Amino acid sequence: MNSLKFFGCVASCVLLNACANQNLSQLGASVLSSTGYVNQEQARGIFSAGDKLVKSQEELTPEQEYYLGRSVSAQVLDRFPPKLDPTKTKYINTVGQSVVLVSDLPETFGGYHFAVIDSSEINAVSAPGGFVYISSGLLKLLPSEDALAAVLAHEVAHVVKRHGVNAISNSHLFSALTDFSKQAASVAASQVSSPVDLGPMTAVFAGSVSGVTEKLLTKGYDRSQEYDADLYAAMLLQRAGYDPRALLEVLTILKSHAGTASGGWFDTHPAPADRIEELEDDFSFPAETAASPARATRFKKIIG
Numbered sequence: 261m262n263s264l265k266f267f268g269c270v271a272s273c274v275l276l277n278a279c280a281n282q283n284l285s286q287l288g289a290s291v292l293s294s295t296g297y298v299n300q301e302q303a304r305g306i307f308s309a310g311d312k313l314v315k316s317q318e319e320l321t322p323e324q325e326y327y328l329g330r331s332v333s334a335q336v337l338d339r340f341p342p343k344l345d346p347t348k349t350k351y352i353n354t355v356g357q358s359v360v361l362v363s364d365l366p367e368t369f370g371g372y373h374f375a376v377i378d379s380s381e382i383n384a385v386s387a388p389g390g391f392v393y394i395s396s397g398l399l400k401l402l403p404s405e406d407a408l409a410a411v412l413a414h415e416v417a418h419v420v421k422r423h424g425v426n427a428i429s430n431s432h433l434f435s436a437l438t439d440f441s442k443q444a445a446s447v448a449a450s451q452v453s454s455p456v457d458l459g460p461m462t463a464v465f466a467g468s469v470s471g472v473t474e475k476l477l478t479k480g481y482d483r484s485q486e487y488d489a490d491l492y493a494a495m496l497l498q499r500a501g502y503d504p505r506a507l508l509e510v511l512t513i514l515k516s517h518a519g520t521a522s523g524g525w526f527d528t529h530p531a532p533a534d535r536i537e538e539l540e541d542d543f544s545f546p547a548e549t550a551a552s553p554a555r556a557t558r559f560k561k562i563i564g
Contacts, residue, residue, distance in 0.1 A: 347562060365419065377396065421492065
């Protein structure tokens with residue numbers, strides 16, 4: 261069997277693993293290793309990589325997404341403790357829920373949860389399953405309830421669009437392809453004459469919690485995902501009866517602080533000026549309307 265035919269056999273085995281149970285995978289690994297081109301460890305690695313490829317295309321259940329989000333939230337709150345102000349927390353949840361109810365995902369397995377975290381960073385993040393956090397540093401800059409709703413709507417958009425979960429799938433797929441490449445390289449190099457000990461394959465979704473947390477707090481989402489979240493947030497604001505121009509107002513405030521602040525939003529989001537340009541190009545903003553006196557009074561009383 262030449263190497264081309266062999267790797268064709270390997271590819272077939274990986275695809276077979278998509279519908280194989282554990283016993284069949286073990287049998288397949290034994291058969292593959294019996295060809296003499298791979299040892300038992302390499303054969304198991306190839307089937308493990310195949311399993312990762314399959315898992316990367318599977319959607320998490322609502323329950324799995326919720327528990328993932330809760331675990332991510334635990335890491336976020338470990339870095340930034342929550343501000344324990346019941347009145348303010350209740351108010352922010354009320355505003356957040358008004359946006360959630362008009363979204364395409366008004367319910368999650370564990371419900372949506374909104375909270376203020378104690379951080380001077382100008383930031384807001386959301387975890388899978390409906391966990392949304394806004395920093396006290398950003399909250400201090402917001403001039404109105406509509407602006408608060410705009411920030412929360414952007415984070416709700418990430419939840420609805422499942423950007424956090426998609427980040428897991430993408431990184432998992434990359435990991436699977438990397439594993440498969442390593443296995444192929446080890447086979448080509450060793451030809452079984454000097455077996456390569458690659459160790460056990462990484463478990464499915466291992467490190468996902470830390471990976472998502474790092475994505476939220478350090479790396480940020482892709483630019484296209486941020487623009488998508490802005491556009492969806494503007495639509496949510498309009499649906500909920502808030503002024504979608506409040507999102508432009510928030511971005512203008514962020515733009516004014518871009519040269520004086522660092523970390524948080526400025527490290528994980530595209531430049532505010534770019535986001536403003538994208539929004540104005542892609543969203544049809546209605547004519548300006550008078551601000552609601554009731555909202556202004558409520559916001560000033562609770563947020564200050």
